[in-house]
Amino acid sequence: MSSQKPKGKTPSLISGQNGRPKRVTVGKASKCHRCNSALSKGQTCIAIPQTGESFAKEKRVCDECFKLIIEQTLRDLNEIQQL
Numbered sequence: 001m002s003s004q005k006p007k008g009k010t011p012s013l014i015s016g017q018n019g020r021p022k023r024v025t026v027g028k029a030s031k032c033h034r035c036n037s038a039l040s041k042g043q044t045c046i047a048i049p050q051t052g053e054s055f056a057k058e059k060r061v062c063d064e065c066f067k068l069i070i071e072q073t074l075r076d077l078n079e080i081q082q083l
């Protein structure tokens with residue numbers, strides 16, 4: 001009986017109180033926050049919650065940009081893993 005298990009749910013570095021990115025359907029034509037490409041009504045995009053802002057605020061990015069963001073996130077995670 002010597003092993004101690006951490007208690008509770010394992011926390012994640014990307015599950016902040018503002019939530020995590022999610023795929024949403026575009027209701028009103030808008031533009032990608034990063035590359036300004038058109039997000040037309042009916043297509044889907046990724047909504048990224050803004051930390052430190054009101055909970056209603058979120059950035060919308062197209063699939064292409066989201067892919068790049070994920071790649072950067074993975075690079076960051078790899079770095080953190082070396083700690």
Ligand SMILES: [Zn+2]
Pocket residue numbers: 032033034035036037061062063064065066
């Ligand atoms: Zn974009």
